[in-house]
Amino acid sequence: MSNLDLNAFRQFEHDGWQQIAARYHAGFAAVTTQSITALLDAARVTQGTRVLDVACGPGYVASAATARGAVATGIDFSSEMVEEACGRHPGIDFREGDAEALPFLDSSFDAIVTNFGMLHFGRPEKALEEGHRVLRPGGRIAFTVWDTPDKARGFGIVLGAIQRNGNLNVPIAPGPPFFRFSDPEESRRVLTAAGFVNIAVTHITQTWLLPSPDALFDVMYHGSVRNAALLRAQKPDILEKIRDEIRAEVERMGNELPMPSVLASGTVANSGSDV
């Protein structure tokens, strides 16, 4: 992975999120919000917990944490996303900032949560190191990522259609593998390497109920970053074939797709114990 231009990848992701902040909500909220309860439980977020929602997007997790009585802060590197979050959840502290260089002092939080952010970071290990730094001893981190495309069918259908009809090797800024942390062992390994203990990795059942057979293509094309770039790089006639195949597959599945995720969590060791 060391030969990747991670600055170019970061720029690519940042430009993408700046452009789709409003559309992301319309496309993905219905499915990304389904993991929030399990994510907050894994990070042990309750009344009074100081929790940081990293890569907060439109602020769903920070808002749910606030509803539990926690003191939530949200951070995202896209100013457009931060604006979206502030507009949707007035009264919550949302700020612009990078997961890989958190603008907070050491030991500032009791919990950190990242819902579908890790797969977008160029340097996810750095994000975990930063999480470890700003958590207090005994504090807990939890993140979700999508399960592999054979299980999270929204991705499997789109990537399969591109592979069969077009080309997955198109010139977009290369980044770390999108499904890297879908492997529970890899999630466990990076959490351990960042210094976390009491690591748990589980699966969450999620289902994407799409409003129409065309919705999957439309959401990926207009409301995502890497998958949209893959689609946009296909030739127009090929793109039509890809769209037809995606539509037919979604129709075959009754507009309802399994979209499980992987939830990983760990604790910052207390000095002398590993609570």
Ligand SMILES: C[S@@+](CC[C@H](N)C(=O)[O-])C[C@H]1O[C@@H](n2cnc3c(N)ncnc32)[C@H](O)[C@@H]1O
């Ligand atoms: C898939 S969205 C997840 C949004 C939200 N957490 C949710 O539950 O739907 C990914 C978010 O990560 C943000 N992001 C990507 N890379 C980031 C980075 N290095 N630092 C902070 N935010 C980042 C994007 O701007 C985007 O809002």
